Amino acid sequence: MNVLDAIKTRRSVRSYTSEAVERPVLEQLIHAAIQAPSSSNAQAWAFGVIQGAAALRGYSDRAKVFLLSRITPGSPMEKYRARLSDPNVNIFHGAPALLVVYVQPGATSRPLEDCALAAQNIMLAAHEMGLGTCYIGMSQLFLNDAETKRELGVGEEYQAVSPIIVGHPKEGTPPVPRKEPVLLFWK
Ligand SMILES: Cc1cc2nc3c(=O)[nH]c(=O)nc-3n(C[C@H](O)[C@H](O)[C@H](O)COP(=O)(O)O)c2cc1C
DSSP: OOHHHHHHHOOBOOOBOSOOOOHHHHHHHHHHHTTSOOGGGOOOEEEEEEEOHHHHHHHHHHHHHHHHHHOOTTOGGGGGHHHHHOTTOOTTTTOSEEEEEEEOTTSOSOHHHHHHHHHHHHHHHHHHTTOEEEEOGGGHHHHTSHHHHHHHTOOTTOEEEEEEEEEOBSSOOOOOOOOOOOOOOOO
16 A cells, blocks of 8 residues: 555544454554654654553543543533443444553653654554554543553653554444645745
8 A cells, every 4th residue: 555545545443343453563553653753853752552452441431430520511521421421432442452652751842743743653554554543532631640650650751642542443434524625825
């Protein structure tokens, strides 16, 4: 698959088979991630991996409770209250693996850009390998909770930026229509 085809056909996958994604494959994805450009070539990313759909289900249940407890009336999270209250909802969509891109504090002036570019490399590389991915922004707050970091062995100073689930897609995912690009100037 060439890069343009990968860009055009990548989709956010939210339905996975029970097939595991093994460590060497996840390592390959991490190696794709670190090829991304980074501000001042800081390469200040770090990675965390959770393997196993059951483990992720457990983290999803905890993340939902965590998030529900932090929704205040009128907050932008309010629209997710019903979803987060539904016991059938798994924010990790039943995926067998989660790859989290963290940033080291103070090591780069552009942590969000650096991690997002690394995340896109992961998603495109996985797609090329026949795997599905989805960016799970919903899990970011929970992953950045001090207790979660302590449990995962992540130093408090690290910031979780890009959580990406990875797995074998159960079914084809239809494309999401794109809006026409807004062209502001072309001098
Ligand atoms: C920063 C970011 C956060 C996202 N968070 C979630 C999420 O929590 N759960 C989810 O199912 N999809 C999430 N997505 C996926 C988007 O919904 C998806 O990219 C969008 O609908 C377009 O679909 P496509 O990726 O198939 O082109 C996120 C995407 C981005 C870039």
